[in-house]
Amino acid sequence: MQHALDTAIELESLEAGRFVGATSPSYANMVGPFGGTTSAVLLKAALQHPDVLGAPISLTVNFASPLVDGSFEIVANPVRTNRSTQHWILQLTQGGIVAATATAVFAVRRETWSAPEVLMPSDLPSALDLICTPVEVSLPWVHCYDMRFVNGEMRFDGQEQSNSNSQLWVRDEPPRPLDFASLAAICDCFFPRIFIRRRVLAPIGTVSLTTYFHADAAMLTAQGDRHVLGCARAVNYRNGYYDQSAEVWGDGGQLLASTHQIVYFRD
C-alpha cells in the first residue's frame, strides 16, 4: 500500500512541466492542507520534470492563499540551466488562480572542504528513549508524524513563555525512508512558534518558507526511516508577522537541512 505522503504529493504529468495533483485528507490542516505537503509537491514537480539537473539546494515557497480541498495544477519551469546549476520558477494554481508560488535551485555537487558551524545539540535523549508526544490539537497532518519532544512542546494554557525553542525527534508516521520531498515536508512540521511562546491558539499562516538542503541522496538513504532531530526557534514577532528558523539533523549528527519561514498572525 502506498504511503499517505506519496499519495499527497502524487503528480500526474500532462505535457512537460505541467502536472495535476490533489490535496489529501490525511494531511488536512486547520484551513486547507499542511504547508509541508504543498512545499513537497512543488519540489516534486521539479524532481519529476524530464529536464531536471542535479539535486535540490534551495526551495522557497510562498503561500498566496489556503488551498481548497481538491485538485490543483503545477507549472514547473526551469528558467535557466547552467553547467552544474538549474533555476526553477513554479506556480500552483486552482481554477486558474495562483495559490502558491515557488523558486528552487538545483545543482550537481562536487566534493569540497566541508565543515559544520552550528553543531547538533549533544546530551539529548535519543528518539527511542522518548515516547510519541501527545499533541493537544488533533489535526489530521499531525498524525502523519511521530514527534517526540525533548523540550518546547505545544500547550495551550495561556502561560506566556520566555522563548519558543523546541527540540524534537520526528519521522513520518508510519515510517517512510527519507527523501528530498519528505525532508521538505518535515521542514514545515515545526508548530507555529507563536503557539509555543504564547500558548494561545489564534489564526496564523505561513506566507513564505525557505529550505536549504545540505543532504545529498546518499545521506538521505543512510538516514532511512529513522527519526531526525529538529531544533526550532523564533526570531522576532512584530505587527502581524514573525519569523522562525530550524535545523533538521540526521541521527549521526549531520545537518540535513536548515529552514526559515515568515508567518502571518493575528492576536
Next chain:
Amino acid sequence: MQHALDTAIELESLEAGRFVGATSPSYANMVGPFGGTTSAVLLKAALQHPDVLGAPISLTVNFASPLVDGSFEIVANPVRTNRSTQHWILQLTQGGIVAATATAVFAVRRETWSAPEVLMPSDLPSALDLICTPVEVSLPWVHCYDMRFVNGEMRFDGQEQSNSNSQLWVRDEPPRPLDFASLAAICDCFFPRIFIRRRVLAPIGTVSLTTYFHADAAMLTAQGDRHVLGCARAVNYRNGYYDQSAEVWGDGGQLLASTHQIVYFRD
C-alpha cells in the same frame, strides 16, 4: 547629486510591470555587480509598480548567473493580490536570458502583540566609538559602505577560525536615509562567511538570498542615515554549498530585518 545607490537601482518604467535598469560601476563586485544591489533593484521594481499593495514582508532572490555590465530588464508580476497581502514573481533578464529570479510578499500590517525573541547584543561599542574598518579586498561595492567591525573582520592569512561570526556597524557611504531598498542591499553586505572562517580567497557566489522585513516605513525613517548593526554567522559548509544568516538591528535595539542565503563555493 543623486546617491550612488539610487543610480544603481534606478529603473525606467516601460509598460506596467516592465522596467529597464543598468549595472553601476560603483557597485561592481569580483564578477558582475554586488548581489545586494540586484536584490534591491528587484524589490524596487515591485515598490515602483502602480499596483503595489503595502510594504515588503519577504523577498527571495535567486542569482542564476553573474550579471554582465550594462542594461537589464525586469518584469514584475503581482500574481496574486488579497485583501492585505500581495505575492510577486520577478525576473531579471539580459538579452532575453534570465540572470535572476525573485519572489516577494508585500502586506499591509496592523498593530498586534509584538515581542522580540533574539535580542540585539548588548555591551557592544557604538559605531561612533569605532573607526571604519580597512578591508583587504578593494572592490568598488565595498567602498559604498562604511563598515565598522566589532569582531569577525575579513583577513586573508590562511589561519582557519573556529567560527565565522561577525558583528559590525554598517551604513551607506556616503550616508543615505535607510529605506526598504537600501535595507535589502545591506542584507547582502556580509562578507562570505567562508572567507571569515578559512581566511582564504576562493571563488564563491550567492545562489539564493532571502530577506524578512521586520521594519515598517516609520522605523526606517526613525533610523535615518545612522549605522545599523549586523550580526552574521554560517550554519553549515558541505560539498560546494554553505548557508549563512544575519540580523540587521536599528541602533535603538529593534530588529529591522533577518536574512539568510545559500552560497556556492569552490576550494
